[in-house]
Amino acid sequence: MSSALLAGRRSRVARPLQYLALAGYIVFLGFPLLFLLTTAFKTPRELQAPDPTFLPQSLDLANFGLAIAKANLVQAAGNSLIVAVSTTIVVTLISLPAAYALARFKTRLRGIATGWILLSQVFPFILIIIPLFLVLKQAGLLNSLLGLILVYTVWSLPFALWMLQGYVAGIPVELEEAGAMDGGSKLLILVRIVLPLLAPGLVATSLFAFISAWNEFFFALVLIQDPALQTLPLTLARFVGAEGQVQLGQLAAGSLLATIPSLLFFALIQRRLTSGLLSGAVKG
C-alpha cells in the first residue's frame, strides 16, 4: 500500500506510462474474450464480409441453436456435469478427513503427502496414462464415465488436499480443546465446531475440483472413445476439426456456452481461490 503512496509522490511522467502499460495488459487479456463473445452473435455473412464490423449487427442467436444441435452439446454438457459433480463430491468427502489428519497430527504422513503433492504436479502425464489405460481396460472402465470420475478424483485430490489442510490449520486448535473440556465427544466437536468454520475452505476446494474436472482434456481424450460419452472439451475439440473450419460463429457460440459454468463458479470463488493460493505461496 505505502509503495503506492511513494509512487504518488514520484514524478508526473511515470503515471501516464503506467496507465499506458495497464491499458496494454487489459487489451491483451480482454480482447480475445470480447472477440469470442461478438463472433458468437455474428451471422456467417457478417463474418465473411470484406470490411467486418467489431460489433455484430444484431443479437443473432442462430449460432447457438446450430452449435447445440450439430456438436451434440447438450449430451456432452450432461456428461461433463455428471463427471464434474461426482468428482467434486468424492474429492470433498475423502479429502476432508485426510486434510484434518494432515493438519492436526504431526506424523510421517505429512512429509509423504507433501512429497506426493509436489510429484503429482510435475509428472508428465504420458507416463501415467498408458498404465492407467491398461488398468482401466482390465477393470472394464475404459469408455465409461465412472472410469473418468475415478481418474479425475485421484488427480485433483493432491491439490485439493493441500488447499483444505491449509484451511484446517487456520482453525485454532484451542477451540477444539475448549470443546473437549466442555465434555463434547470427538465426533461432536468435529461436526459442531470444526465443520462450520471449515465451510469456506470446503466451498473453495470443491469448486476447484469442479473446475479442474470440467476443463480437463487429456485423460478424456485417451479414455473416452464412444461419441455418446464425450465430455464438452472433447466434443468442442472434434468440432474444431469437423465443422469449425467454416462455421466460426457456431464454434464461438459453442465455446462460449461451455465456458459459462466454470466462469460462474470462478466468479463465486475468485477471492477465496486467490487468498488460498496466496497463503500457500507465502508459506512455500
Added chain:
Amino acid sequence: MTAATASPIATAPAPRRRRRQAFRNSRDAWLLTLPALIPVVLFSVYPLVQGILLGFTDAKAGLNQVVTFNGVDNYTRLAGNELFWNSFRIGLVWAFGVTILQFLAALGLSLLLNMNLRFRGLARTLALVPWAIPPVIIAIMWRLMLNPSYGPVNEGLRAVGLPGDINWLGSFATALPAVIVVGVWAGMPQTTITLLAGLQNVPTELHEAAAIDGSSTWQRFWHVTLPALRPIIIAITTLDLIWNFNSFALVFVLTAGGPGGQTMLPMLFAYNEAFRYGNFGYAAAMGNVMVIVIAIFLFLYLRSQARSRLS
C-alpha cells in the same frame, strides 16, 4: 490469507503432554487418511511405477500381447530418432519461451496491480479469467483470433497498412512463436497472482528507507524488491517451466503439432506414438526421458533454494 496468518497458532510449540497424545493419535491419522490413500495408490502411484517400468519393455497396444523387458533397447532406438529430438528441442524452446515471457509479463502486471491505479480491479479480474477457461476453449478462441482471413490480428495489421495475410498457425516461421504467445496468455494467472502475493509481502520499511536515502525507483526495484521476491520468482518459474514442458491440450487443439511438426511438443509426440501407433513401451521410454529433464529443472531449483538459504 487467513490460513497463513492463523497457522502459527496451530503449530505453536506443543507442551510435552500434547506430543505424547499426538503419538498415540498416529493410528487415527492413518485411518482418516485411508479413504484418500487407497485410490491414490491404486490409480496414481501404481500406474506411475508401472509407467516407468513400461519404458524398459516392448509393450504394444492390442490384446494378448506378450510384454518382455528389453533393457535399454528403447533408449538406443530413441537416441537415433531424429524426429523425437527435434520435438524435444521444440519442447524446450516452447517451455523456456513461454516461461520467460510469461514471467516478464506477469512481473510487469503484478507491479502495476500493486500500485494504486484506476481500473486495477478490471485488470486483476482479466488476469485471472484465463484460469477458468478450459484450455481447449482458449485454443479455439485464439484460432479465431489468428484466423488468416477473418481474424482480428490480421485485420489489425491490414488496418495499419502492414501485410495482413499471415497464416499464423499454418506457416513454418510463425507457428511456434504464435503458439508461444497463446501459451503466455493462458498461463498468466498463476504467475501474476503468485508474484503479486510476493510483492505484498515486501516490507514497506525497506522501500521507505531506500527512498529516504535518495535511491531512484529503478534502484529500489533492483536492490529491494527483486531480492525480496527471489525465492518466489525461482519457485514459480520452476513450476511454470515444468508445467509448460508437460503441456498438451492447448497446442493439440491449436495446431496438433503442425505444420510439418513445427509445434510438435514432446507430449504430443509421445501421445501419437502411444495412441496412434500403439507403441506403448517406446512412448513410455519418451516419458522417462522427459522425467530426466524435469528432474534436472527440479534439482537446479532445489540447489538455488538451498544456496539462498545459506547466504
